[in-house]
Amino acid sequence: MTTPLADSPAAALGQEVAxxxxxxxxxxLAARRRIAxxxxxxxxxxxxxxxxxxxxxxISALHPERFTPIEGVDTAVVDAMRAQRxxxxxxxxxxxxxxxxxxxxxxxxxxxQGIIVTSLEEAAMxxxxxxxxxxxxxRVDESKFIALWNAMWRGGVFVYVPQGVxxxxxxxxxxxAGGDDRAVFPSTVVVLDEGSxxxxxxxxxxxxxxxxxxxxxMVILAAGRDARxxxxxxxxxxxxxxxxxxxxxxxxxxxxxxFMGVTLGARLQKVWWEVILDGVGSEADVLGICFGxxxxxxxxxxxxxxxxxxxxxxxxxxxxxxxxxxxxxGGMIDVAPxxxxxxxxxANRNLLLxxxxxxxxxxxxxxxxNDVKCGHGATAGHIDSDQRFYLMARGVPPEEASSLIVRGxxxxxxxxxxxxxxxxxxxxxxxxxIAGGSGAGVAAEAG
Amino acid sequence: MTQAVLSISGLHAAVExxxxxxxxxxxxxxxxxxxxxxxxxxxxxxxAYTLMGHPKYVVTGGSATFGGTxxxxxxxxxxxxxxxxxxxxxxxxxxxxxxVNFLRAALRAQGKEMPAxxxxxxxxxxxxxxxxxxxxxSRYINDGFSGGEKKRMEIxxxxxxxxxxxxxxxxxxxLDVDALRTVADGVMRLCGPDMGVLVITHYPRILEHLHPxxxxxxxDGRVVTSGGADLARQIEREGYxxxxxxxxxxTA
Ligand SMILES: Nc1ncnc2c1ncn2[C@@H]1O[C@H](COP(=O)(O)OP(=O)(O)OP(=O)(O)O)[C@@H](O)[C@H]1O
Ligand SMILES: [Mg+2]
Numbered sequence: 001m002t003t004p005l006a007d008s009p010a011a012a013l014g015q016e017v018a019x020x021x022x023x024x025x026x027x028x029l030a031a032r033r034r035i036a037x038x039x040x041x042x043x044x045x046x047x048x049x050x051x052x053x054x055x056x057x058x059i060s061a062l063h064p065e066r067f068t069p070i071e072g073v074d075t076a077v078v079d080a081m082r083a084q085r086x087x088x089x090x091x092x093x094x095x096x097x098x099x100x101x102x103x104x105x106x107x108x109x110x111x112x113q114g115i116i117v118t119s120l121e122e123a124a125m126x127x128x129x130x131x132x133x134x135x136x137x138x139r140v141d142e143s144k145f146i147a148l149w150n151a152m153w154r155g156g157v158f159v160y161v162p163q164g165v166x167x168x169x170x171x172x173x174x175x176x177a178g179g180d181d182r183a184v185f186p187s188t189v190v191v192l193d194e195g196s197x198x199x200x201x202x203x204x205x206x207x208x209x210x211x212x213x214x215x216x217x218m219v220i221l222a223a224g225r226d227a228r229x230x231x232x233x234x235x236x237x238x239x240x241x242x243x244x245x246x247x248x249x250x251x252x253x254x255x256x257x258x259f260m261g262v263t264l265g266a267r268l269q270k271v272w273w274e275v276i277l278d279g280v281g282s283e284a285d286v287l288g289i290c291f292g293x294x295x296x297x298x299x300x301x302x303x304x305x306x307x308x309x310x311x312x313x314x315x316x317x318x319x320x321x322x323x324x325x326x327x328x329x330g331g332m333i334d335v336a337p338x339x340x341x342x343x344x345x346x347a348n349r350n351l352l353l354x355x356x357x358x359x360x361x362x363x364x365x366x367x368x369x370n371d372v373k374c375g376h377g378a379t380a381g382h383i384d385s386d387q388r389f390y391l392m393a394r395g396v397p398p399e400e401a402s403s404l405i406v407r408g409x410x411x412x413x414x415x416x417x418x419x420x421x422x423x424x425x426x427x428x429x430x431x432x433x434i435a436g437g438s439g440a441g442v443a444a445e446a447g
Numbered sequence: 448m449t450q451a452v453l454s455i456s457g458l459h460a461a462v463e464x465x466x467x468x469x470x471x472x473x474x475x476x477x478x479x480x481x482x483x484x485x486x487x488x489x490x491x492x493x494x495a496y497t498l499m500g501h502p503k504y505v506v507t508g509g510s511a512t513f514g515g516t517x518x519x520x521x522x523x524x525x526x527x528x529x530x531x532x533x534x535x536x537x538x539x540x541x542x543x544x545x546x547v548n549f550l551r552a553a554l555r556a557q558g559k560e561m562p563a564x565x566x567x568x569x570x571x572x573x574x575x576x577x578x579x580x581x582x583x584x585s586r587y588i589n590d591g592f593s594g595g596e597k598k599r600m601e602i603x604x605x606x607x608x609x610x611x612x613x614x615x616x617x618x619x620x621x622l623d624v625d626a627l628r629t630v631a632d633g634v635m636r637l638c639g640p641d642m643g644v645l646v647i648t649h650y651p652r653i654l655e656h657l658h659p660x661x662x663x664x665x666x667d668g669r670v671v672t673s674g675g676a677d678l679a680r681q682i683e684r685e686g687y688x689x690x691x692x693x694x695x696x697x698t699a
Contacts, residue, residue: 385502390539390588393499394553394604395527404552408543408587415543 010068013183017069018151028132029124032140036150039141046144056328056360057270057299062242064148067183067214073098074178074207080442081174081205088421089201092170093117097186099154109169115198117171120156120187130160134189134220137250137276145244149185149218156187161196163224170199170230170419177206177213177237186217186245192227192255199230201422205265208441210240215266217245223255225279230258232422236429237265238441239294245271253279253308260417261317262426263290263298264439270299277304277311277339287417288317289410289426291433292325292357296440299328304346306339306369315346318413320406321357331363335372342372350380351409353402403434450514452477452612452643453498453531457509459668460497467493469668470509475612478640480657482679483647485665486687491647492536494665495616499533500526514611528557530611534601534618536647540589546600547584550607557608573606576636578629594621602633609637614645619653631656651679666691 011017018037022030045062046054078096082105085094093107095117107117116127124131140150157173175186188202200221206213215237223229229249237243243266249257257275275284290298298321304313319327333344350359363376383405391401410430417423433439453475460468467490475481485491497504498511500523511518513529521529541549550570554560561569574581577599589597598618605613615634619627631653638644638657646657654662654676662678663670664687672678672690682690 384539386539387541389501389523390535390541391544391549391552392523393527393533393535394549394608395524395556396552397524397556398522400552400556401524404544404549405541408541410543411545412543412587 010071012066012068013064013148013152021152021154026125026128028128032135033151036140036147040144040147040151043141043144043147053301057268057297059242059268059270062214064183064214067181069152069154070099070177070179070182070184072100073102073176077176077178077205077207077442078174081176081203084203084425085172085174085201088425089170089172089419092172092201095157095171095173097155097157097173097175097188110167110171113165113168114162115165115167116158116160118158120158120189121154123158123189127158127160130191131158131189134191134222137220137222137248138218138246145216146218146246149187149216152183152216153185153187153218156189159190159198159200161192161198163193164195165193166196167198170201172201173203175202175204175217177215177241178211179213180211183214183216186215188219190221190229190231192223192229194224195226196224197228199419200232201419202231202233203236204234204243205236205442206238206241208438208443209238211238213237213241215241215243215245217243219245219247221247221249221257223249223251223257225252225254227252227255229256230418232260232262232417232419234262234426234429235265235269236439236442239265239267239296239438241266243269243271245269246274247271248274248276249284250276250278251282251284254281255279256282257284257286258418259284259286260419260422261286261288262429263288263300264429264433265441266296268297268299270301272301272303274303275305275313276307277313278307280308281310282308283311284313286313286315287413289413289430290317290319290327291410291430291439292320292327293322293433293438294325295323296325297328298326300330302331302346304333304344306333306335306342306344306372309338309340310342311339312343314344316413317348318351318410319348319359320351320353320409321359322353324354324356326357327359329359329361329378331376333365333374333376335367335369335374337368339369340371342369342374344372344374345376347377349378349409351406352380352382353406406434407431450477451475452514453511453645455498455509455511458494458497458506458511459508460493460504460506462493462504466507467668468497471665471668471670473663473670475643475645478638478643479660480638480644480646482654482659482662483645483665484649484662484679484682489665490668491665492616495533495614495647498526498614499523499531524556527610532605532608532610532613534598534605534613534615536616536620538589538597538601540587540591542587542590544588545585546588549588550604553604553608559608570607573603577603577606577633579603595623595626598622598630599626602630606633606637610642612643612645613637614647616647617649618646619648619650627653628656651683654679664690
């Protein structure tokens with residue numbers, strides 16, 4: 001069920017919607033949106049023939065102009081997402097990314113600490129300097145999809161933690177979508193001031209099924225000096241969803257990011273997990289798991305950009321693909337000349353569960369500084385028959401043995417996730433998926 | 448008269464197209480302790496894997512029954528559920544699967560599930576007996592374990608699963624003297640009327656602890672001679688040469 005907006009008849013993505021968005025925005029944002037829309041129109045759709053970045057991910061069947069922005073939220077999806085919050089982080093504040101103003105649930109503790117949790121739209125009006133500074137991390141015309149996001153986003157969630165404040169409870173952000181041929185522009189902007197800390201769970205979900213949806217998402221995370229951010233994200237779109245997202249973090253001196261990404265849903269996704277280690281001594285641990293089946297296509301691109309000296313980053317993405325699912329991974333460690341003594345590692349491990357499943361992995365290093373320690377690793381393989389035999393020799397039936405091995409493969413990552421509630425949720429979603437269910441979409445009860 | 452729990456007759460098996468077992472005859476009665484010795488490459492591990500049902504080992508002739516049930520058509524998990532257990536010569540590491548989760552899954556599969564509290568208590572007790580540190584509970588199976596730790600972990604599984612017959616494939620190799628005693632005591636504690644053992648070994652030392660009822664010598668894929676505990680001591684003193692010479696003469 002959706003809550004319709006009374007004012008305007010639904011129009012597909014285009015000039016008209018872009019103009020309306022600019023109109024409804026404060027002047028600074030309106031200007032930005034207009035530039036963005038022009039850029040969107042000027043930049044051609046990425047092509048697997050022309051663009052090296054898109055060579056392995058074919059989106060020729062995606063036509064953004066066929067999608068109409070959602071005008072309300074699917075309450076059944078929101079309920080399912082809230083239930084996940086209830087089990088994984090019951091104390092977390094719950095913020096819904098909605099085109100309709102929606103109160104933040106359970107934010108009293110955070111508000112009492114002086115923490116701002118509100119819609120990005122609201123923040124753009126009330127705290128324009130904070131939002132402008134955060135948005136500066138992304139150039140409006142960086143890419144076709146970034147330009148479109150800038151022109152079209154609505155609602156969104158904004159969090160600001162003031163200097164020295166350690167948030168007592170996490171913020172759980174829900175980006176729901178529903179309907180057919182609908183577009184969403186999920187938006188998360190989190191700013192941590194000096195010496196503050198926060199845990200965020202950022203969740204994307206739509207109903208189980210093949211409904212065609214288009215998600216063009218943006219996540220901007222900024223951690224000031226000595227700040228600590230634990231960011232967890234789960235992508236659980238239904239199997240008809242096109243998902244393109246940039247999730248970018250900028251770290252100031254000695255700031256620490258712990259990032260955990262769980263990718264289960266969508267028909268096709270291309271996401272960029274990017275960390276800019278700007279400040280001296282900043283650190284990032286990026287973890288990810290991805291499980292796919294059917295004909296799902298996953299594309300993860302990661303960037304560990306070392307700019308400051310003495311920066312450290314470590315990334316591990318584990319992928320399991322079954323049936324004819326396909327994974328593409330590109331990981332880059334970029335070390336600027338200023339990043340002396342940088343320490344960076346990137347690894348991608350793939351488990352192929354069917355003959356028809358496929359995984360490509362291209363980790364790269366670009367090192368322009370002296371005295372750094374950087375490395376990468378990539379592997380792909382099938383379930384080890386000796387491991388399976390070992391388990392079977394103890395009485396475990398073959399299917400369960402395989403499940404244990406797959407779960408074990410992923411637990412190696414889940415065991416390192418600091419937020420145990422989130423790790424358990426991810427584990428449960430994974431178990432359901434391994435057992436043959438689909439991790440794509442949430443079971444949303446109608447009515 | 449006690450029944451044969453394991454009965455092997457004329458067993459032939461090949462691995463990767465090469466015949467390794469060339470007519471093995473062997474019988475282990477309920478609760479007995481047997482030792483299987485033989486030179487490197489004679490086929491001892493091959494026999495163990497073949498009995499356990501490793502898919503790489505293809506039976507090309509003969510029979511093997513367990514408690515009267517034909518083992519050969521069964522997959523490894525079904526054989527384990529009948530009560531057959533193999534202590535691996537080279538246990539496999541499974542990163543990500545914790546010892547606790549693995550043992551629970553195995554017990555459940557074998558219909559030997561118990562309440563969580565009882566399980567943890569029993570695990571604790573068995574670990575103490577085997578001098579295995581508590582931290583191994585949550586460690587991934589055999590992942591980064593030393594050779595000796597792996598062997599002890601095999602015996603821990605044996606202790607938790609309580610099979611009818613355990614095949615120990617060189618469980619005594621690579622153990623220091625104290626560990627050997629711990630492991631041998633562990634096995635002694637477990638075997639009895641309900642659990643028989645087939646010990647594959649190169650050393651009579653473990654046999655001094657276990658007092659086998661029978662000792663068999665495997666050579667070139669066949670059991671060429673069998674005897675009492677004395678046979679192991681003779682092998683220790685004189686090597687396989689005299690025995691294999693006699694056996695060769697006997698078959699000639
Ligand atoms: N997978 C395999 N591929 C090819 N040959 C094999 C394979 N496994 C075993 N063999 C061969 O089978 C023969 C018997 O090996 P097996 O491991 O059973 O010997 P063993 O008696 O256990 O020896 P050891 O005392 O050294 O453990 C050897 O010649 C070995 O090379
Ligand atoms: Mg051997």
